[in-house]
Amino acid sequence: MSSSAAAFLVRRALSAPPVFLRLRRPPSLFYSSLASSPSSFPSPARAAVPLSSARVSSFTPLRFASSSSKVSADDTLKRVIDSEIDCVVQSDDPIREVDLPDGFPFEIIDNPGDQTVVLKRELAGETIEATVFMNYDEEQDLNEDDDDDDARDDGHDESSIKPTISLVVTIQKGEGPFLEFCCNFNDDKLEIESMSIKKRDDPDAQNAYEGPEFSDLDxxxxxxxxxxxEARGIKRSMYDFLHEYMINKDEREYLTWLKNMKEFIEK
Structure with missing residues (x-):
């Protein structure tokens, strides 16, 4: 898949803001402030304590507190992960294999750890591939729209809203140029967002003419x-199967992600 198609996926995929940890600086040692304030020197008894001993006694509680806090945080995280794993495993809608519809023409390439799957077929000298992913951004927009009174009056139920399935479809003939379609799939229709002709040796040429906006075409x-x-198998009738398959994949990937995190924490 070209980097332009990958960029399309990145724009559609969910992004979570990074978590930044703020490290608090340890308090200054008492002797550093004494140097600038002669009138506050300690009594001879305190002054007899070696400076190195003062440094050790000041830092030892901090090291102990840091280690204890780490163990406590790790144990808490492991308990929460175990609880989340149990919730996924014991869900009312358990993870299961999704049966292919009769006559489904595509091979499904589903690599563990990927957030997308690829549909692939050969047809009359053409290679047709569709990279499929769940567009949760669209689902969120629909949920926000359903908060409006008008949407509620129309009888829309949040539980009935399904996220959009997005696809990047390429159609190739031999070693020459290929077509690339960026599409959105929902339960009513297939919408084409863009279509372009790509050169195999330079699929992301910056100055290439890509035609008008799809919506501006006749x-x-x-x-x-x-x-x-549709003649190549990209039909709106695929939506229900793809929706179920991608929901199932999301659950499988989430469970694996939790287990991998638990394994790392326990090392």
Whole structure:
């Protein structure tokens, strides 16, 4: 898949803000402030304590507190991870294999650890690939819209809203240029966001003419391009299967992610 398609995926994927840890500086040792204030020198009895001993006694409690805090935080995290794993495993909708629909024409390439899957088929000298991912950003936008009174009056139920399935479809013939479609799939229709012709030796050429916006094309041309995809197996009837498959994959990947995190914490 070209880097432009990968960039499309990155823009659509969820992003979580990084967590920054603020480290507090240890308090200054008492003797550093005494040097600038002669009138506050300690009594001879205190002054007899070697400076190195004062340094050890000041830092030892800090080291002990830091180690104790780390153990406590690790134990808490492990308990929370175990609880979350139990919730996933004992869910009312357990992780299971999703059956392929009858006559499904694509091979499914599903690599563990990836957030996407690839559909692939060969048809009459063409190689058709579709990189599929769940677009949760669209689901969030729909949920926000449903907070409006008008949406509630229309009978929309938040539990019935399904996220958009997004695809980057490439159609290749031999070693020459190929077509790339960026699409959104929902339970009503297949929407094409963009279509471009890519050069295999330079798929991300900066100055290449990519045609007008898809929505600006003549409606008959838009309809013909949708039919072109449908003839190659990219049909709106795939939505229910892809939705179920991607929800299942998300659960599997989440469970594996939790187990990997637990394994790291326990080392």
């Amino acid at each position: 409606e008959s041309l838009q309809a013909a391009l949708r039919r072109y995809l």
